Amino acid sequence: MMETYPLLAGALLFPLGMLLACLWPGALLRMPSYLAFAPIPAFAAVLFVADVSPLVVGPPRLHLTFTLDLPGALLLGVAALLWITAGAYASPYLQGRPNRGRFAVCWLAALTGCIGVFLAADMVGFYLFLAMLTLGACGLIIQHETADAWRAGALYIGLGLLAETLLLIAFVLLAADIPGNGLLIADAAAALPTSPHRDLIISLLIAGFGMKAGLVPFHVWMPRAYAAAPTPAAAVLSGAAVKASILGMIRFLPLDTALPHTGTLLAAAGLFAALYGVVIGMTQRRPKVVLAYSSVSQMGFIVAVIGMGMIAGDGRAALAAIFYSANHVLVKGALFLSIGVIAATGRRYLWPMLLPVAIIAVGLGGLPLTGGALAKIVVDGPLGDGAANTVATLSAVGTTLLMLQFVRGLITTVSTDQEATAAPSLFWPWLSTAAASLVVPWALFLAVPEGMLPNPLAPELLWKALFPVLLGAILAAVVWRWVRRLPHIPEGDIVVVLDSCVKIAPAWGKTIEQAEGMLRRWHVAGISLLALTLALGAALLAQ
Amino acid sequence: MSIASVFDIALVALILAIGASTILVRTAFAAVVMFAVYGLLLSIAWVRLHAVDVALTEAAIGGGMTGLLLLGAVARSRSDDVDRVRVGYPVRLAAGGLCALVVAGLAIVVLHPPAAVPTLAPVVMENLPPSGLGNPVAGVLFVFRALDTLLEKVVVLLALLGVWSLAPDRAWGGTPGLQVYAKPDPPLIFLAQLLPPVGIVFGIYMCWVGAKDPGGAFQGGTVLAAMWLLVIVAGLQKAPAISRLWLRGLLIAGPMLFLAIGLAGWVFADAFLAYPEGYAKPLIVAVEATLTLSIAVALAMLAAGPPERAQQQ
């Protein structure tokens, strides 16, 4: 096994170095072709790092600490895979498009942020890389510079910064609780259950990470952002970047301590989002938007798993959630990439292409033998046998339905040229992602010592996984056949409310501006000066 | 009640009345005239406060030069066409009320002096002899708090450059306006021929005597400046172009010498702005003399305003 330090450092420094190299115009020009190489050191680190000894950067007083623990490694591994394939996909995608340099810069920033978040072991580093991820992602979303893209970017960065500020307060509160000067996340999580501000901190963390994870009602940015972003960007954002919030929850929330109330709330919110995403998603036409709503649903489901873990105080729920997330990383990535591939494929070659898409898509609903089914088995334990499990099954049905809707929508985007085929440089990255999404979950599943988890090939489990899929398929047939018109819900649904709020804001702004203009008149300012003098004098006298 | 207190009370009443009328009279011209009177009254107040140095400064600069500046401004601006938008009655009432409260607060402070009034007068007197100065105020200005005085000279220079910076670009380097009379007036010329010799002697005397008695560089410089302005206004001499090297040199000569002696103190008296033992008085007098010149030029140029005509080549 290799040394830990250089691997961890390389994982971070390599993309960072590429990012800095972009300052040189010559490098910037070529950078889009080399995006796929940036995450390779990170992937290597996951493969070769054996221990969790931390990498400490900086003097003792205030330093950054990086480490590769099991949840981080799992997510980093699959995320790095996705970043590699999506990077390879992006290179032909960008050819001849404007702003390629900017895309590369934002891509690398988001990538560095993503890797950093997965590796960070202290709060400052976590926050720093989360911010970098947000900024980079925002840049990717606005890539096309359409009005929609700008609006989506504004929504994304606004909610993102709000989330980060909430997290910042939570971190500051946590830092106050950590004994000594350290800022390690592990210490913070350990100190959290006994903190005097426990409930406040947990609420802030959940709100902050919830916004980032697209928990209803903070999901509004997802449909808009993913619809606006270029395909490869949407793939990494929905696949890899959004998992930072899941990792954050797992790192910060005290999952080993039973917190039934908070857990119940979290689980309920997650399950609600899991169903809500499906319902709204069904009304959508554009494949990207459907996938975005599926992300809302899936992220909700993962959050629900964490919530159930909190109820029981069961730390294993974390790993289950991570496994589920890891599967989702690759599946969602592959599905987003497929949008570009199908759009470049003619009707003649459609079906060979569509088959893997359909398998992966329905796999998300739990099709036996796919990663989705494995993930469902893994999370079955934490979900328990109660209402949560029922809702989970319901969500599996819904997901299947939604995925079929996606495939159906995908067919309509097929290229008008009958004979067209996707370029190999688009096709192969997509296919390898798809393959990875099938293989990697198995590899991970098999790495778990035998006996811990039920045998996925057991007939009753196969049936249990199959029947929601069948139900979903039947439902899809019913809906397509008989429900003539689905209601049309705008992308981002309740964001419309926000939009109308934004329309009111100028009136308020105008009032404040007028008041400020008033205050800027000479005699008003003079009188304020005198009044303040007296007020301050009185306040100083007041004991 | 002694005669002195009656006089003081009357003086204060007069100062307040004239001060208030400066604010309240209708035209700017009347206000400026009132202000000139006010300046003179204030000098008397300073004499009553046993601060003759301040009285001289107030009369020369606070009343005299400032009055001159204001008068010039009024004469040029013709206050009739200034916009006469007055602020509303409620605003004035509010401002008046708040001002009254501030005054009340200050009055309370004035009426409650600390039990033991702190003073530096004995310390000043104790440390004055080595400098050879007889005037404690001059001692404070040039020995103990010389840094303030040096900075203040820089402030004046900056203000002058600030005034000059208001010139239109084409007039840069040219001569200041200062054209009050279209053609020279015989009585004025007469005055401008008669008065300056007296004034110059007087100004130098003020500067010289400042080391021992009330007076000093500023007061002397102001008188010199007034004489120069008189000569220029009367048309006997043209205002100098601001790009003239001698003008610039005169302006900085005082502060430069002050600074140089201060820096020399570093070498010869082991502290910045300290004077070597035994040489204090001559050095201070030298500084004062040069400063007087610099101040005279600076004040005159400040009063003359920004350059308005391009320099004739």
Added chain:
Amino acid sequence: MNAATLFGLCGAALVGIGLYGLITNPEPLRKILAFNLLGSGVFLLFGMIARRAAAAGLGGDPVPQAMVITAIVVAFAATAMAIALVQRLADETGRASISSDSSDAVDGEGKS
């Protein structure tokens, strides 16, 4: 009440008068006048403090007196600069004003 206190009160009152004039008078020139009035009030407060601290055979504490001299000069320099500004403004526009309305209008239009 001794003379020092009397002039101190006079100074306080002048501060009030000056403040009132500075705030309520719309003409810049009159504001400058009011500023000078305000300043002289403050100087009188210094004078009171100096006079109160008379000792060692001096009529007053020379340190605050010296400060007043410095402050008078600074105030004069300020007045000169302000007047130069007022005059330039009057030359440019035909009237001197710092009223916010006109400046806002200009701000809104942007620079040419």
Added chain:
Amino acid sequence: MPATTVLDATTADGALLVLAIVLPVVGILLSFVLGGRYAERIAGVLLPAGFIVACIIFLKVWQGGEPLIYIVGGWQPPLGITLRADGLSVAMMVAMAIVICLIGVFAHANFGSRAASVETRAPLVFWVMLMAISGAMNMIFLGGDLFTLYVALELLTFAAVPLVCLDGRVETLQAALRYLLFALLGSILYLVGTALLYGSYGTLDIVLMSQRVRLEPATLAAATLMTLGLFAKTALFPLHLWLPPAHAGAPAAASAVLSAVVVKGSFFLIVRLWFDALPGLLSVAASQLIGVLGASAIICGNIVALRQKRLKLLIAYSTVAQIGYLFLMFPLAFSADPSPHHYGDALTAGMLQTISHATAKAAMFMAAGLIYAALGHDRISELGGIARALPMTMFAFGLGGLCLIGLPPTGGFLAKWLLLEATIATAQWWWAIVIIAGGLLTSAYIYIVLSRTMGPPNAPLTLYAAVPKYQEVAALGLACLSVLLGLVALGPIDVLQVGRPEAPMAGLR
């Protein structure tokens, strides 16, 4: 030597402090006599020299852990004047020296006079005033006497006002007059305070004052008047009437120096006053009042900034808002249940915010100036496409914006982190809400500007003037500084605590 108790003696290397003040003064005098053609050359030598001196002082203080002291003329206070460089002074000195130097680099394009055959107005005035500002700031940072500080403050004002109206347009003249008059009002109020303090304690030396100070009406009145006067000069809301037109109207280099440097002078004096001269005198109610003013500045300034149609005005209003952040340190440092730790933290946060705003805002004003120079206007709605024409400039603007928003690793982030920590430690959550809301509003207008500039142009973009590379580099350099400032947490941040008296917990209240 005076017969008073010996408090301080000139320390080794104390002479450097004199140098920091004398260098700019020499520069001013020389420029006056040598004329405008040499002014830039003189500044080009003396400003970097001043920066080096500041750095040396910084290192001495940092390594020695002791303040540097110089007794001017060998006269001990209360009779004489001392110069004193503690942690606050040296940090501010170095930061301002860097900013001023880079502004000098930037200004070469507009005020370059090396090639001129005759003296012209603007270059002479600009360079002299820039040196004066540098000298006045050093004096403010080092001055140990409240009256000397008054003179320095006036020096600063007189240097700043002509910069506002350097191009002589009517609206800038109006702005300059407004600024001058209001600043004069402020300094005269400050002067009243010094008079009253001298009357009570017979000294204006800050260290002596802090030892003698008592809780009595005269002192409180003096402190009130001084504080309000300094508020007026710092343009704390609602006394900011002069700032937007003055800062928006001035030439870019002047705007940068006004916004980044000049307002910090009077702010620094407020800090000196309450933390050093009158320790422990600020009541909780008064500190909350100051906090409320700061909070309204943040909210109101940011909202009005959002509504601006011109870039420079937007940045000017952002300055109004950012000034508000500076004042949040008062309620946090002087809270109801004080502890030395948070006292120091709040102070550190305030100073960091001051410095990071200085660098970021200077960069942003420079960027705005370059845009103006290139386009001939700065209307935000018509900035489309400029990001493609001037990518480096917009990058500088964006980085500066990040610092204002407070994203890591910028100095703004570190400052906000410390502020938030102090709000929580002192249980004053309401300031945290203000800090957050301010950050979000800031991000909104930064986003609007960036989106406009990166968007497509309304009409084909015509650039009126080529923008020199070094100007862009200067702006970018400052922006990068503001971003990297967060890294000071890794070391030099401790310097701020050098020479600080113990927090006055057993103080007067």
Added chain:
Amino acid sequence: MSLVMDIWTICAVSAGALFFLAGTVGLLRFPDTLTRLHALTKVDNLGLGLITLGLLPQTSSLLLAVKLVIVWLLVQLSGAVVTQLVAGAIRQHGADG
């Protein structure tokens, strides 16, 4: 001797003050600028002259006496010139009250 001097001083200074009073009344009551000037100059000459003469015996040294006389002369000079200038200005631009 000193008593005589004191009486002289009191009389002369009082008379001078009276002239000033009269002059001030004239300044306030006279209808136009020229007549007002007339009142003022009378006061300047007579009033100040009388006061100076009255104060001369009170001086302690010759130098002081010379200073007094110089002050008087200077005021005379400036008063005369200013009067001329004002009158000249009125002749040029017309009296405007």
